[in-house]
Amino acid sequence: MEIGIVGLPNAGKSTLFNALTRAGAAVAPYPFTTIDPNVGVATLDDPRLTALGEMIKPEQVVPATVSFVDIAGLVRGAHRGEGLGNQFLGHIRNVDAVIMVLRCFEDADVPHVAPELDPAADLATLDMELALADLMTVERRLEQERSAAKANPKAHAETISLLEALRARLDRGERAATAPEAERALAAKLNLLSAKPRLLVANVNESDLPEGGPHAAKVRQLAAAEGSEVIVLSAQTEMELADWPPQEAAEYRQALGLKASGLQRLVAAGYRLLDLITFFTVVGGREVRAWPVRRGTLAPQAAGKVHSDMEQGFIRAEVIPVEQLLAAGSWAAARERGQVRIEGRVYAVQDGDVILFRFQT
Numbered sequence: 001m002e003i004g005i006v007g008l009p010n011a012g013k014s015t016l017f018n019a020l021t022r023a024g025a026a027v028a029p030y031p032f033t034t035i036d037p038n039v040g041v042a043t044l045d046d047p048r049l050t051a052l053g054e055m056i057k058p059e060q061v062v063p064a065t066v067s068f069v070d071i072a073g074l075v076r077g078a079h080r081g082e083g084l085g086n087q088f089l090g091h092i093r094n095v096d097a098v099i100m101v102l103r104c105f106e107d108a109d110v111p112h113v114a115p116e117l118d119p120a121a122d123l124a125t126l127d128m129e130l131a132l133a134d135l136m137t138v139e140r141r142l143e144q145e146r147s148a149a150k151a152n153p154k155a156h157a158e159t160i161s162l163l164e165a166l167r168a169r170l171d172r173g174e175r176a177a178t179a180p181e182a183e184r185a186l187a188a189k190l191n192l193l194s195a196k197p198r199l200l201v202a203n204v205n206e207s208d209l210p211e212g213g214p215h216a217a218k219v220r221q222l223a224a225a226e227g228s229e230v231i232v233l234s235a236q237t238e239m240e241l242a243d244w245p246p247q248e249a250a251e252y253r254q255a256l257g258l259k260a261s262g263l264q265r266l267v268a269a270g271y272r273l274l275d276l277i278t279f280f281t282v283v284g285g286r287e288v289r290a291w292p293v294r295r296g297t298l299a300p301q302a303a304g305k306v307h308s309d310m311e312q313g314f315i316r317a318e319v320i321p322v323e324q325l326l327a328a329g330s331w332a333a334a335r336e337r338g339q340v341r342i343e344g345r346v347y348a349v350q351d352g353d354v355i356l357f358r359f360q361t
């Protein structure tokens with residue numbers, strides 16, 4: 001599961017990516033600094049994992065991670081191959097969700113592709129390119145379906161009508177993500193860019209924190225209108241703070257009026273966007289670990305995240321919600337209280353489950 005970082009050139013995508021992943025991607029005040037995508041992981045802070053670590057005191061505490069892909073800047077005409085057009089769009093096609101980074105910071109030293117700073121216009125440009133690329137995909141598919149329908153019209157009628165509805169929607173400038181279920185399912189199958197779940201990031205100057213100023217206010221409006229989440233942060237500040245000792249960074253944030261790290265808010269929002277939940281495993285005194293899985297994942301598949309042998313040889317899962325385990329003080333105490341449940345193959349893992357998988361090799 002990967003989240004793509006998308007935006008116009010010089011929006012601060014790589015700065016944000018570096019702050020999130022500490023991966024050291026190139027950042028520069030000119031457009032198209034990024035050409036090949038950078039891939040990295042960010043860790044999700046989870047107080048439940050911290051508490052488990054404090055209770056069990058293992059050698060290792062391993063947090064859940066989310067993968068981010070820093071993608072080349074997009075410009076008008078990308079769907080026709082302008083800028084790094086087709087390559088860029090292909091990279092978006094491969095991700096599961098999208099973060100749209102909208103430039104809300106003024107900086108005379110960092111050229112902006114448009115004459116005015118206008119995040120609403122920038123988002124419209126981005127959406128237009130994604131919609132036009134999707135239209136090309138839909139048109140191509142429509143042609144294929146129509147020619148296949150000549151031999152067997154019935155078998156293709158439904159797909160054709162859904163494709164026509166999608167085409168009309170994209171023509172009206174609507175994203176495929178906003179379509180009704182059947183259309184949306186087809187759009188996802190076709191890997192349409194505008195079908196991917198997304199959130200908006202307003203990248204502001206530090207001096208505009210914590211509220212973000214008028215440009216961020218505009219982005220909040222846009223997000224509310226489409227029902228997306230919005231994160232207001234300064235990529236530059238987050239980048240610098242990522243190098244500081246945690247205590248000092250927290251004090252600096254407080255002085256800026258920030259309640260939490262912008263990065264952590266973003267990672268948590270990304271986690272929700274991908275519809276991920278967390279389960280925990282405990283390996284004796286050695287390791288306590290948080291695992292991200294899609295909501296609805298069944299116990300054997302969750303076991304498979306830990307080790308493929310555990311999925312193949314799955315017998316049962318012994319499960320307790322993390323809060324109950326913490327309150328009991330130890331696995332043995334929780335078991336004595338009868339709080340450890342036995343679950344089988346059809347159990348859907350719940351957020352916060354601590355799981356001991358029983359399996360045969």
Ligand SMILES: Nc1nc2c(ncn2[C@@H]2O[C@H](COP(=O)(O)OP(=O)(O)OP(=O)(O)O)[C@@H](O)[C@H]2O)c(=O)[nH]1
Pocket residue numbers: 007008009010011012013014015016026027028029030031032033034035072073074105106107110203204205206234235236237
């Ligand atoms: N003032 C200010 N400058 C920023 C901020 N975020 C990024 N920048 C600067 O903007 C310039 C471009 O940043 P990048 O992170 O390379 O932008 P990008 O979106 O990855 O750009 P491309 O890869 O060219 O598409 C750099 O000089 C950054 O230091 C910010 O929050 N405030």
Ligand SMILES: [Mg+2]
Pocket residue numbers: 013014015026027033034070071072073
């Ligand atoms: Mg970049």
